[in-house]
Amino acid sequence: MFGKRSGPMDAKPPPKPVEAAAPAPATPPAEPSVPAAQVAPQHQPSQPAAKPKGLGDTGASESHRLQDVKIGIFNDLINSVDLTEISKLSPAQVREEITDIVAEIISMRNLVLSQGETQTVIADICNDVLGLGPLEPLIARDDIADIMVNGYDKVYIETGGRIILTDIKFRDNAQLMNICQRIVSAVGRRVDEASPICDARLLDGSRVNVIAPPLSIDGPSLTIRKFKKDKLTLDKLVSFGTITPKGANLLKVIGHCRVNVVVSGGTGSGKTTLLNCLTSFIDTGERVITCEDSAELQLQQPHVVRLETRPPNLEGVGEITMRDLVKNCLRMRPERIIVGEVRGPEAFDLLQAMNTGHDGSMGTIHANNPREAISRIENMIAMGGFTLPAKTVREQIAGAVQVIVQAARLRDGSRRITHVTEIVGMEGEVVTLQDLMVYEILGEDANGKIVGRHKMTGLRPKFWDRARYFGMERELSEALDESLA
Numbered sequence: 001m002f003g004k005r006s007g008p009m010d011a012k013p014p015p016k017p018v019e020a021a022a023p024a025p026a027t028p029p030a031e032p033s034v035p036a037a038q039v040a041p042q043h044q045p046s047q048p049a050a051k052p053k054g055l056g057d058t059g060a061s062e063s064h065r066l067q068d069v070k071i072g073i074f075n076d077l078i079n080s081v082d083l084t085e086i087s088k089l090s091p092a093q094v095r096e097e098i099t100d101i102v103a104e105i106i107s108m109r110n111l112v113l114s115q116g117e118t119q120t121v122i123a124d125i126c127n128d129v130l131g132l133g134p135l136e137p138l139i140a141r142d143d144i145a146d147i148m149v150n151g152y153d154k155v156y157i158e159t160g161g162r163i164i165l166t167d168i169k170f171r172d173n174a175q176l177m178n179i180c181q182r183i184v185s186a187v188g189r190r191v192d193e194a195s196p197i198c199d200a201r202l203l204d205g206s207r208v209n210v211i212a213p214p215l216s217i218d219g220p221s222l223t224i225r226k227f228k229k230d231k232l233t234l235d236k237l238v239s240f241g242t243i244t245p246k247g248a249n250l251l252k253v254i255g256h257c258r259v260n261v262v263v264s265g266g267t268g269s270g271k272t273t274l275l276n277c278l279t280s281f282i283d284t285g286e287r288v289i290t291c292e293d294s295a296e297l298q299l300q301q302p303h304v305v306r307l308e309t310r311p312p313n314l315e316g317v318g319e320i321t322m323r324d325l326v327k328n329c330l331r332m333r334p335e336r337i338i339v340g341e342v343r344g345p346e347a348f349d350l351l352q353a354m355n356t357g358h359d360g361s362m363g364t365i366h367a368n369n370p371r372e373a374i375s376r377i378e379n380m381i382a383m384g385g386f387t388l389p390a391k392t393v394r395e396q397i398a399g400a401v402q403v404i405v406q407a408a409r410l411r412d413g414s415r416r417i418t419h420v421t422e423i424v425g426m427e428g429e430v431v432t433l434q435d436l437m438v439y440e441i442l443g444e445d446a447n448g449k450i451v452g453r454h455k456m457t458g459l460r461p462k463f464w465d466r467a468r469y470f471g472m473e474r475e476l477s478e479a480l481d482e483s484l485a
């Protein structure tokens, strides 16, 4: 077998026998006291730091018994096999190796395990060695939007718009930290006490954030925004009731006619999804440049340049900010600039771009309603140290942004587009807005689901002439007219 430390298992003193209901090893290996980054990034196997709860109790549950068996088998495995070597194999080979060795350990120790239990033990050990340990089953599920780990014993997921506590637990914070380390080291970063905040991406494109102690007080905190291979399309959003077919047509006109758009919304409200949908209406001939902190957008057009920011390195140098990217974009002959998330002084550069002929540029912003989105942009510009009078900044905003699309996650977990709002101009010092479409909440049904409806306001958009110019006047008038089926 590949990677064995000392040939056949019986060539060395056999490890302590594992009995089905036996307690965890008497002298568990000490948890690493060195910073996690110094711990072998790939395979610090999940060794038990302490006896799992309930062990040794006469009434220990089946799952505890299986957990004990797994720990015992795992310890035998690491005593007989060099996991660093084994990790160099392909995942399929690793599984094959582990299956063989585990079968050998089970027969040597005379363990009584059903076929199903054996498979569970093998799968768990493979997950520990190869992947994200206890998170693997969650990663495999496609109905999960977010995975949130608050220390080793609390793993939450967001599914169907609801946040749920799972019964998944890591053995201890060291195991969790090792997995965090393994994730971030795959993209050449590291997380430890010296640099406890880190953004990374999983191989499948999922966005990851790790914040480690001492900043995160109760153990490492890991947040994963699962990457959806099949991104939600506008049609799917219509089928979910996020927007009506007419509303979707309005967005189609907005995307196609090169209207400058800001998608606004709270955290996880579906801003990036919506931005991605809007980009699908960009003409294939247009040169599009995207700037993101972590590449999430999936544009289908052929002529796209994707840019990503970079955090500072360990010496604190080399950072490339969103502002650097947006400024650089302007020298790349873009036709449209798409900024994944506007959250700082790059707002100023995006407005400049929108004001200087890069029509159809788009970005997302964290805000709870369209009016607030405008003040957020104002604040971001102020934070960037631009000492412009408030009126000038507002004029810039009013001249640049044409439409704000507001997304929201309602309290029942459903996601809705609550406003399609147009910026019409300025009245004195105030930016004037007009809603083209709004979502009205009417009440709640027997199951606690929010009942509401999308309503066109009937106002004539300021970008009407633009729609005519792009040959989409009819589509626009049909989308806005609710009396037409």
Ligand SMILES: Nc1ncnc2c1ncn2[C@@H]1O[C@H](COP(=O)(O)OP(=O)(O)OP(=O)(O)O)[C@@H](O)[C@H]1O
Residues within 6 Å of the ligand: 144, 145, 146, 225, 226, 228, 232, 237, 240, 242, 265, 266, 267, 268, 269, 270, 271, 272, 273, 274, 415, 416
């Ligand atoms: N209308 C929708 N209906 C159901 N699920 C949705 C909808 N829009 C987005 N989602 C899902 O919700 C999750 C969050 O979406 P998204 O990443 O677009 O949110 P966000 O507002 O950009 O979040 P963040 O603030 O973290 O950047 C994703 O898993 C996405 O697939």
Ligand SMILES: [Mg+2]
Residues within 6 Å of the ligand: 271, 272, 273, 341
């Ligand atoms: Mg987002």
